[in-house]
Amino acid sequence: MSDNQTSLTPNTREIDITKKTVKMQVSATDKIISTIIYILFSLFAFICVYPFYSIIINTISANDLSAKGEIIFWPKGIHFQNYVDVFKIPGLGNAFVISLGRTVIGTLLTVGASAFLGFMFAQEDMWGKKFWYRFTIITMFFNAGIIPWYLTMRTLHLTDNFLAYILPSVVAPFFIILVKTFVEATPKELQQAASIDGAGIFTIFYKVILPISKPILATVAIFSAVNQWNAFQDTLLLVTDSKLYSLQFILYNYINQASSLSTMVNLQNAGSTAMATLATKQTSTSIRMTVTIIVVAPILLVYPIFQRFFVKGIIIGAVKG
Amino acid sequence: MVLLAVFAYYPLYGWVYAFFDYTPPIPLSQSEFVGFKWFHSLVENQVKIDQLMQVIWNTFGISGLGILFSWLPMIFAIFLTEIKAVRFRKFIQTVTTLPNFISWVLVYSLAFSMFSSEGMVNGFLHMTGLSDKPVLFLQSSDHVWLTMWFWATWKTLGWSAILYIAAIMGIDESLYEAAHVDGATRMQVIRHVVLPSMMPTYFVLLMLQIASFLNNGLEQYFVFQNAFNKDTIQVLDLYVYNLAMGGGSYSVSVAISMLKSLISVVLLFSVNGLSKMLRGEGIV
Numbered sequence: 327m328s329d330n331q332t333s334l335t336p337n338t339r340e341i342d343i344t345k346k347t348v349k350m351q352v353s354a355t356d357k358i359i360s361t362i363i364y365i366l367f368s369l370f371a372f373i374c375v376y377p378f379y380s381i382i383i384n385t386i387s388a389n390d391l392s393a394k395g396e397i398i399f400w401p402k403g404i405h406f407q408n409y410v411d412v413f414k415i416p417g418l419g420n421a422f423v424i425s426l427g428r429t430v431i432g433t434l435l436t437v438g439a440s441a442f443l444g445f446m447f448a449q450e451d452m453w454g455k456k457f458w459y460r461f462t463i464i465t466m467f468f469n470a471g472i473i474p475w476y477l478t479m480r481t482l483h484l485t486d487n488f489l490a491y492i493l494p495s496v497v498a499p500f501f502i503i504l505v506k507t508f509v510e511a512t513p514k515e516l517q518q519a520a521s522i523d524g525a526g527i528f529t530i531f532y533k534v535i536l537p538i539s540k541p542i543l544a545t546v547a548i549f550s551a552v553n554q555w556n557a558f559q560d561t562l563l564l565v566t567d568s569k570l571y572s573l574q575f576i577l578y579n580y581i582n583q584a585s586s587l588s589t590m591v592n593l594q595n596a597g598s599t600a601m602a603t604l605a606t607k608q609t610s611t612s613i614r615m616t617v618t619i620i621v622v623a624p625i626l627l628v629y630p631i632f633q634r635f636f637v638k639g640i641i642i643g644a645v646k647g
Numbered sequence: 648m649v650l651l652a653v654f655a656y657y658p659l660y661g662w663v664y665a666f667f668d669y670t671p672p673i674p675l676s677q678s679e680f681v682g683f684k685w686f687h688s689l690v691e692n693q694v695k696i697d698q699l700m701q702v703i704w705n706t707f708g709i710s711g712l713g714i715l716f717s718w719l720p721m722i723f724a725i726f727l728t729e730i731k732a733v734r735f736r737k738f739i740q741t742v743t744t745l746p747n748f749i750s751w752v753l754v755y756s757l758a759f760s761m762f763s764s765e766g767m768v769n770g771f772l773h774m775t776g777l778s779d780k781p782v783l784f785l786q787s788s789d790h791v792w793l794t795m796w797f798w799a800t801w802k803t804l805g806w807s808a809i810l811y812i813a814a815i816m817g818i819d820e821s822l823y824e825a826a827h828v829d830g831a832t833r834m835q836v837i838r839h840v841v842l843p844s845m846m847p848t849y850f851v852l853l854m855l856q857i858a859s860f861l862n863n864g865l866e867q868y869f870v871f872q873n874a875f876n877k878d879t880i881q882v883l884d885l886y887v888y889n890l891a892m893g894g895g896s897y898s899v900s901v902a903i904s905m906l907k908s909l910i911s912v913v914l915l916f917s918v919n920g921l922s923k924m925l926r927g928e929g930i931v
Binding site for chain 1: 729735738741745748749750751752755756757758759760761767801832833834858859865887888891892897901904905
């Protein structure tokens with residue numbers, strides 16, 4: 327596959343498009359169509375961004391105005407007390423550590439496993455390759471269902487266990503396909519040369535494949551990290567011990583019972599500092615939104631940097647599927 | 648491989664629970680073997696039949712809406728690539744794929760902040776005097792299918808379009824040139840060059856979507872469910888969860904899970920066969 331196909335906006339194509347525009351007659355209907363396209367896309371982009379924006383301006387606005395739903399376009403009465411207060415809520419720091427921990431450890435293991443298995447499946451002479459490949463891929467389409475899965479996890483004593491966050495997701499068929507496709511597209515001579523020089527399969531993997539597979543492994547790492555950070559269902563099903571709650575789970579709980587928390591935070595503050603003014607007094611809305619921002623912030627921060635990256639990655643995988 | 652065997656294949660063994668009278672914490676070995684009792688119990692009286700039918704109806708409704716609008720990402724991609732201003736196009740693409748990277752809990756939190764009775768939309772309606780009573784967007788059982796479809800589309804549209812964008816980039820340049828020589832307008836180029844080239848990708852994705860017709864997933868419906876919309880939001884996955892975790896009826900829910908998985912496999916192989924027949928190649 328050539329580089330042009332994998333890149334979303336290859337330079338050659340852009341030049342071609344401009345040439346075409348010159349050649350093409352710009353008719354009145356064309357203009358109308360263009361305008362409609364622009365308006366629709368702008369509208370959809372607005373719908374995609376506005377919820378994030380509005381939550382951010384609400385968390386830094388006066389809480390009494392925000393609770394009435396009066397902060398629509400601009401923040402009013404800016405303050406950062408919400409963030410200070412929310413970080414004082416017991417359990418939240420712990421949940422942050424759990425979420426971060428599962429993201430880091432889970433991602434490392436998943437990338438490692440995907441790299442190695444993807445590499446193995448790209449070998450022509452792997453033992454029982456066809457069978458093992460099918461064995462892996464079928465799990466993408468077929469599963470026993472959540473309750474049998476839950477019962478299995480319980481049999482394995484993986485309920486209320488940090489490992490439950492890590493182990494089930496280590497082998498991910500989709501990532502393996504991505505790596506396999508990538509490795510297959512690399513020149514065969516590289517591996518052959520190494521093998522003639524006397525390198526074993528592990529040396530080839532470590533010294534030859536890993537270094538050249540960096541782009542695809544980075545893609546897998548980002549996907550896997552996002553999955554780990556966003557995971558909610560496993561906590562819901564498997565965890566009753568509040569020490570193992572993830573941020574997502576805490577947020578879900580807060581949405582449903584934030585009012586009692588706001589009372590608690592306000593009581594805490596009343597003891598230590600002077601009476602909080604109406605504007606900085608915690609409401610259920612302010613707590614909920616602030617926690618939402620804390621949970622979504624890591625994604626919002628890394629997203630713009632990596633967006634180009636994983637778009638490429640998914641296309642590499644999609645070309646062959 | 649061992650991990651895969653344990654986490655993807657071993658749970659299949661859990662299906663035996665469907666044939667036993669299982670109540671935790673009594674171990675399975677001491678539970679009574681009841682054969683197909685639980686499968687019968689699903690349809691033993693009118694109330695249960697009605698309930699199951701409602702759940703299946705919801706599943707069909709929500710999945711059906713998804714399939715009905717499955718062409719949206721394709722159209723999105725086609726018109727996005729029609730945009731000549733590169734910066735604008737990249738901006739749109741970046742922004743519209745963003746929602747795909749947040750969890751359903753976060754989506755729910757955003758939805759809650761916007762649409763709850765004291766949320767921004769109601770605040771706005773109140774301020775502008777359009778409505779003096781808060782509109783209950785989230786607690787209503789009307790239009791749940793539509794709102795669920797809306798959130799799913801909001802989250803995934805930009806992302807799903809990427810595959811089609813890749814396909815559009817792969818279209819042979821000479822096809823465009825031929826069309827221009829023939830004096831085709833832009834819409835004609837889209838209709839006669841771009842659209843036909845998209846069809847293979849579209850059909851593959853459509854078939855996959857049909858194959859997973861019964862698997863709506865749990866998270867979205869779990870976070871959006873409440874006492875008011877429960878009747879119309881319960882899809883099979885959520886129903887199974889609620890039965891087991893809420894009601895403790897493990898055996899019944901395993902029985903439903905099992906039927907669901909079996910039907911899904913049959914569906915997958917049917918569409919695979921159909922795809923082989925129509926297009927000469929399968930999807931699995």
